[in-house]
Amino acid sequence: MKKILNYVTAFLSLIVLSSCGEPDEIVMGSKTITIDNAIQIEAKSSYQLNDVLYVNATFSRYLQEKGFDTLLDIYKSTSSDEYYFNFYLEKKSAYGTWSAIDLGEKLIIQKGKSSNYYGNTAICLLDQVTNLYEFRAGIPLLEKGTYRLNISKTIFPSYSNNSYIAVYIETTINGVDENGRFNFSVD
Amino acid sequence: MKTRFLLVLLFTSISFNAQELDGLKNPILNLKNELRIDFGKIILNSRLQLTYEYFIKNRLSVGVSAMFINGQEKTYNSFQGERKYQIDPFVRYSFSNNRRSLFYAEFFSSINGGSNDKIARLNNEKYGYYDKIEYHYTDVAIGSSIGYKVYIAHRFPINLNLGLGFNLFNNSSPALLSRVGISTGYRF
Numbered sequence: 001m002k003k004i005l006n007y008v009t010a011f012l013s014l015i016v017l018s019s020c021g022e023p024d025e026i027v028m029g030s031k032t033i034t035i036d037n038a039i040q041i042e043a044k045s046s047y048q049l050n051d052v053l054y055v056n057a058t059f060s061r062y063l064q065e066k067g068f069d070t071l072l073d074i075y076k077s078t079s080s081d082e083y084y085f086n087f088y089l090e091k092k093s094a095y096g097t098w099s100a101i102d103l104g105e106k107l108i109i110q111k112g113k114s115s116n117y118y119g120n121t122a123i124c125l126l127d128q129v130t131n132l133y134e135f136r137a138g139i140p141l142l143e144k145g146t147y148r149l150n151i152s153k154t155i156f157p158s159y160s161n162n163s164y165i166a167v168y169i170e171t172t173i174n175g176v177d178e179n180g181r182f183n184f185s186v187d
Numbered sequence: 188m189k190t191r192f193l194l195v196l197l198f199t200s201i202s203f204n205a206q207e208l209d210g211l212k213n214p215i216l217n218l219k220n221e222l223r224i225d226f227g228k229i230i231l232n233s234r235l236q237l238t239y240e241y242f243i244k245n246r247l248s249v250g251v252s253a254m255f256i257n258g259q260e261k262t263y264n265s266f267q268g269e270r271k272y273q274i275d276p277f278v279r280y281s282f283s284n285n286r287r288s289l290f291y292a293e294f295f296s297s298i299n300g301g302s303n304d305k306i307a308r309l310n311n312e313k314y315g316y317y318d319k320i321e322y323h324y325t326d327v328a329i330g331s332s333i334g335y336k337v338y339i340a341h342r343f344p345i346n347l348n349l350g351l352g353f354n355l356f357n358n359s360s361p362a363l364l365s366r367v368g369i370s371t372g373y374r375f
Contacts, residue, residue: 070313076311
């Protein structure tokens with residue numbers, strides 16, 4: 001009896017698993033577009049005390065989607081006039097450990113918005129005239145030491161009530177290592 | 188040839204006798220038909236599901252369930268769309284020796300239809316965009332279920348079943364289809 005029930009359970013599981021994973025379909029209402037250099041770090045060869053490290057994000061609302069001739073309008077698809085990504089700065093201690101630095105109010109925002117609800121969130125705002133999502137902020141370097149800036153390579157839409165799909169943007173970032181960190185020191 | 192024929196006759200008569208004896212011991216075996224109504228669906232989401240089951244042998248039965256959904260009721264969910272009707276012929280096999288309280292497994296087919304929202308890539312003059320489109324569909328699914336049934340006073344079943352199927356032919360239909368029920372009825 002137990003054996004038969006086991007077979008039945010296995011068969012039902014097989015049905016469930018066999019119906020999962022259709023690679024070319026939209027999974028759970030999301031789509032990922034890959035573009036180059038949507039986020040840029042204004043890297044310098046060396047940094048001095050009180051220099052400012054700038055981080056920019058600029059990308060069009062019309063993006064090339066693999067497999068399609070027409071550009072994808074991500075604003076019309078998501079109804080989101082805000083896209084965001086997360087970043088945080090870490091400093092190396094004399095003991096060789098890394099600790100996150102709370103940038104707080106020190107961040108110099110020139111375009112877009114920021115929030116420090118969880119780490120630092122960079123919010124790129126859509127300019128309805130240029131049709132670009134933009135963010136630009138400066139991190140003042142107020143202490144000497146060895147630093148690394150961690151930046152998420154995925155940019156997410158902020159949801160609105162009538163969006164049916166989340167179009168994520170996967171990007172490359174200049175100057176980061178294989179772990180996605182920008183390493184630098186302040187002398 | 189004659190000997191084989193006689194042997195077949197002998198086994199057949201033994202088998203019939205055994206069923207008759209079983210029938211005397213278990214009066215429920217003489218009742219071949221059963222009608223059920225799914226009270227769980229009525230209470231929870233205004234769906235009417237009726238089931239007819241015919242008992243071919245002690246352990247084997249066939250039947251059909253038909254479910255119709257109140258047109259005013261919005262039952263859309265992202266996995267199963269908004270189903271309007273579902274007709275499920277099934278074959279059921281009981282694992283239990285006890286005829287009044289039994290576990291079973293079943294294979295079912297399902298003719299189902301309704302509407303389903305899908306996200307599609309559309310184009311305006313210059314650009315593409317994603318939007319939600321409503322498709323109407325009819326499809327056929329196959330699947331399997333397991334369940335438990337208990338009889339009160341030999342005639343009144345309480346039936347629980349849980350199963351899953353998947354649609355086969357129509358790209359606009361939901362991939363998965365559930366067959367879940369809590370029903371009661373009358374065996375005659």
